[in-house]
Amino acid sequence: MDLMSNLALGFQTAMSLQNLGLAFIGCLVGTLIGILPGVGPIATITMLLPITFGIDPVGALIMLAGIYYGAQYGGSTSAILVNIPGEAGSVVTALDGHAMAKKGRAGAALGISAIGSFIAGCIATVVIAALAVPLTDLALRFGPTDYFALMVMGLVFAVVLAHGSVLKAVAMILLGILLSTIGSDLETGQARMTFGSLHLADGIDFAVLAMGIFGFAEVLRNLEGGEQRDVIKGTMGPLLPTRDEMKRSIAPILRGTGLGSVLGMLPGNGAVLAPFASYTLEKKLSKRPQDFGKGAIEAVAGPESANNAGAQTSFIPLLTLGIPPNAVMAIMVGAMMIQGIVPGPQVMTESPTLFWGMIASMWIGNLMLLVINLPMVGMWVRLLKVPYRLLFPAILIFSCIGIYSIDNNPMDVVFTGGFAIAGYLLIKMGFEPAPLLLGFVLGHLIEENLRRAMLLSRGELSTFAENPLSLILLMVSAGLLVLSALPTLRAKRDEVFVED
Amino acid sequence: MTDQTHPRPGPGRALLSQDRVAGLTLIAISGFALWASSDLATGTLRFIGPGMMPKLLAALVGVTGVILLVLSFLKPGDAMPAIPLRGPVCVLAGILAFALTVQTVGFAVAAPLLALLAGLADKDMRWGELLGFAAFMTVGCILVFKVGLNLPIPVLIIPGIIQY
Numbered sequence: 021m022d023l024m025s026n027l028a029l030g031f032q033t034a035m036s037l038q039n040l041g042l043a044f045i046g047c048l049v050g051t052l053i054g055i056l057p058g059v060g061p062i063a064t065i066t067m068l069l070p071i072t073f074g075i076d077p078v079g080a081l082i083m084l085a086g087i088y089y090g091a092q093y094g095g096s097t098s099a100i101l102v103n104i105p106g107e108a109g110s111v112v113t114a115l116d117g118h119a120m121a122k123k124g125r126a127g128a129a130l131g132i133s134a135i136g137s138f139i140a141g142c143i144a145t146v147v148i149a150a151l152a153v154p155l156t157d158l159a160l161r162f163g164p165t166d167y168f169a170l171m172v173m174g175l176v177f178a179v180v181l182a183h184g185s186v187l188k189a190v191a192m193i194l195l196g197i198l199l200s201t202i203g204s205d206l207e208t209g210q211a212r213m214t215f216g217s218l219h220l221a222d223g224i225d226f227a228v229l230a231m232g233i234f235g236f237a238e239v240l241r242n243l244e245g246g247e248q249r250d251v252i253k254g255t256m257g258p259l260l261p262t263r264d265e266m267k268r269s270i271a272p273i274l275r276g277t278g279l280g281s282v283l284g285m286l287p288g289n290g291a292v293l294a295p296f297a298s299y300t301l302e303k304k305l306s307k308r309p310q311d312f313g314k315g316a317i318e319a320v321a322g323p324e325s326a327n328n329a330g331a332q333t334s335f336i337p338l339l340t341l342g343i344p345p346n347a348v349m350a351i352m353v354g355a356m357m358i359q360g361i362v363p364g365p366q367v368m369t370e371s372p373t374l375f376w377g378m379i380a381s382m383w384i385g386n387l388m389l390l391v392i393n394l395p396m397v398g399m400w401v402r403l404l405k406v407p408y409r410l411l412f413p414a415i416l417i418f419s420c421i422g423i424y425s426i427d428n429n430p431m432d433v434v435f436t437g438g439f440a441i442a443g444y445l446l447i448k449m450g451f452e453p454a455p456l457l458l459g460f461v462l463g464h465l466i467e468e469n470l471r472r473a474m475l476l477s478r479g480e481l482s483t484f485a486e487n488p489l490s491l492i493l494l495m496v497s498a499g500l501l502v503l504s505a506l507p508t509l510r511a512k513r514d515e516v517f518v519e520d
Numbered sequence: 521m522t523d524q525t526h527p528r529p530g531p532g533r534a535l536l537s538q539d540r541v542a543g544l545t546l547i548a549i550s551g552f553a554l555w556a557s558s559d560l561a562t563g564t565l566r567f568i569g570p571g572m573m574p575k576l577l578a579a580l581v582g583v584t585g586v587i588l589l590v591l592s593f594l595k596p597g598d599a600m601p602a603i604p605l606r607g608p609v610c611v612l613a614g615i616l617a618f619a620l621t622v623q624t625v626g627f628a629v630a631a632p633l634l635a636l637l638a639g640l641a642d643k644d645m646r647w648g649e650l651l652g653f654a655a656f657m658t659v660g661c662i663l664v665f666k667v668g669l670n671l672p673i674p675v676l677i678i679p680g681i682i683q684y
Contacts, residue, residue, distance in 0.1 A: 029557075071669055187591075191546055191584035194525065198553055198577040205570035210572055213556040236611065243607035243641050409642040411654050413635040417657055420618045420634060421627075430619040437615035439609055448601055449542040460669050471568045479566030 028283025030376030050090020063235035119315035141386030167491035174287030196459025272322030280329030290328030295323035542655035546585025614638030
């Protein structure tokens with residue numbers, strides 16, 4: 021099958037009335053929840069996971085993809101309108117987007133971010149479709165040594181990309197892998213560190229951990245700040261950017277898409293870097309770099325496109341290799357497992373309708389966001405004006421329903437509360453939760469592949485050096501780690517993140 | 521990652537610097553995990569046992585903790601930020617109340633309990649508003665999740681009388 025017939029199959033699946041409806045609802049509720057200040061895509065997907073339970077796998081995944089894009093888009097909307105980015109990716113959007121909004125150009129900022137995201141989404145869909153087949157072929161030739169080395173590289177990327185101390189990021193990754201070893205041993209079935217608890221025998225549920233240390237801990241942090249929301253008052257301005265603004269934005273959109281598509285594919289959450297990279301690039305190329313930070317439309321168009329392209333191509337490692345490159349994709353793994361699908365190279369060959377249907381629905385989801393969200397901006401603004409003292413109990417109720425419904429088990433809710441406190445304390449100590457989550461996500465796969473590799477090599481660690489692919493991957497990882505610890509480069513890295 | 525209300529404590533010679541607390545915490549976690557995994561067989565490199573990864577990782581966490589601790593004595597770092605109690609206590613109480621009641625009494629009691637207890641976390645809360653909002657959220661969620669989506673979440677259980 022070639023690219024065209026694959027995509028045709030996908031669109032045929034995604035265009036059915038039921039699936040179109042599911043994509044629509046997904047985008048709508050995804051935006052609705054994702055727009056809440058401080059609620060990022062991870063929390064949004066976890067909260068909304070239960071609504072996909074009663075649907076067939078294809079429909080459920082299409083809806084989830086819709087929720088994901090909706091959450092992304094909602095994050096940018098709250099970044100522009102209230103200057104509270106829901107996730108790392110929209111931090112950059114908040115800079116110039118909010119500045120534009122203050123100048124009465126909120127409409128244009130939202131418009132260009134929707135248009136940019138749509139163009140990025142279209143291109144990224146084609147990139148995924150084109151790369152899916154060759155990468156899946158490659159993945160099928162990967163042995164346990166290669167897998168292990170690839171995941172080590174992903175974790176090293178996560179360390180390099182984390183803000184702040186490298187040592188603390190390493191500690192969080194190790195702690196994440198350590199948490200993943202709780203539960204029954206893969207081979208012997210022996211209970212590990214469960215203290216006789218039956219609940220722990222299955223291990224810690226990813227959604228529970230993520231909701232605790234990301235969603236709830238974020239609520240606790242926001243509670244400290246009191247009311248500091250600076251919802252845009254007065255006029256939104258027209259939604260469509262002017263002809264001149266369009267002309268200035270088109271090149272940043274395309275460059276942002278390129279950057280985002282490439283970075284999104286990297287293991288270890290490369291996508292998070294995309295908007296920062298795009299911002300820096302556009303500022304360098306701009307004839308008026310002094311306008312950046314004061315409401316330059318290029319600084320909204322480029323990073324938003326990069327963010328969306330990266331969000332989409334980060335599906336590539338998941339769908340072809342079965343390795344989630346970031347925490348959002350890890351939630352997707354959980355959602356797929358609930359539907360009985362194990363992500364990996366076999367998905368494409370075993371259930372092509374599901375695979376290509378989901379890819380086609382990504383494009384449809386982007387189109388829907390453009391069509392449904394722009395006219396609804398007025399409603400989103402009103403939602404954003406609800407005070408936080410009412411928003412956070414609502415966030416907590418939705419989250420508790422979501423967590424409870426995953427397994428109909430109140431113990432999960434208790435554990436989420438525990439992780440919330442732990443996550444809050446970790447943040448206070450200067451640790452970042454993102455690397456912990458990635459370590460946890462990859463923990464099982466790392467252990468499994470390491471054990472298999474060691475069994476095959478009869479306990480010879482040299483197998484990682486004898487195997488050319490794993491040798492290259494491990495050398496790249498080591499190089500990156502050394503580079504990231506060098507003082508000059510560290511300063512550069514901090515500069516990228518502290519661009520605001 | 522810094523909170524906006526308190527200005528970030530500058531570098532100082534505080535006894536409890538952020539890195540020192542962080543290092544000690546990692547060492548404590550490491551010790552606990554080493555103890556918890558002590559009953560697991562380590563195995564050999566060829567036949568890795570269930571205990572190897574937990575022990576190895578726990579030890580490595582401990583090593584990072586020791587490095588953080590030592591570094592905290594060598595150079596001044598940020599002081600440990602203050603941890604307010606009200607928010608975490610109220611939110612945790614709300615979550616626990618929800619977990620305890622959702623299966624025994626039902627969502628119609630668990631949700632308002634959660635909203636009210638957690639709502640106390642905000643200094644700006646107003647009783648009338650919070651009560652009304654809790655009622656609104658509860659009814660709304662019952663309509664969406666139970667009536668609309670048919671999730672198997674119990675709404676109200678009074679033994680012998682109602683089981684919905």
